[in-house]
Amino acid sequence: MVVKVGVAKLGNIASGVMAELLLDERADREDMMTFMATSGTKLQKEDVDRVVSNLKAWQPDFAIVVSPNGVLEGPVGAREDLKAAGIPTIVITDDVTTKKEGWEALKASGFGYIIVKADAMIGARREFLDPVEMADYNGNLVKVLALTGAFRKLQMELDKVIDQVKAGKKGAELELPKLVLNSDNSTKGEFTNPYALAKARAAYEIAQAVAGVNVKGCFMTKEWTDYVPIVASAHEMMRAAANLCDQARELEKGCDGIIRKPHKKTGEIVSKVALISKPE
Structure with a gap:
């Protein structure tokens, strides 16, 4: 059978950039297909409703709702609407564990969830953030999530659900x-390589801390002359985290130790370490 995986992207987080691509990295899987609908940058009700209606019309075996701040009204409404349509739904979002009421409600619900604590909010101040800065930040964040292992863990969890549907x-x-x-x-x-592990752990911790700095710069500081250096420092932190990930990757290359786990056409996950070897 071919498993249908629906992806609703509401607004943007780095995990959403890669969500469906992680499941079919060479676009040759024959056991599953994805359909992605997006609200673009917005989280308004009409944008969310458009995404959900398209997803429901496609009738996936399960759905993924990816958004920043997954306890906001828009993302919550989207997953509730999908649930009402009988579609099992997994929430992928940034760190909402500090939002006590919403987090407790999500844990108590029947939804699946993957909380990516390092998927930190951007420094969204007009005096600082232009399209180039936005793209550069997201590029660094994608690198951090990829090379620390966060994306692999996310992908493996989604593949487990696909396997259940196939069963x-x-x-x-x-x-x-x-x-x-x-x-x-x-x-x-x-x-x-243990030194590569240490650098990756450091990168993840730095990226996770970026969110708090950007919250301070975006919501807790009034004067623009004060908040611009704050959000700029957060972006420098993410750049440093990405640099640590590059260093970790190079250490792994140096000992021919990079772990690769590609999908076969059947969806089976195989693995290898040595560069000149076949995955098994």
């Missing part, structure tokens, strides 16, 4: 992920 489970029978990605579980099993 005949559907609807409420599906066991959906409930995972908070931090520096411990993101980096676990991803490195053969």
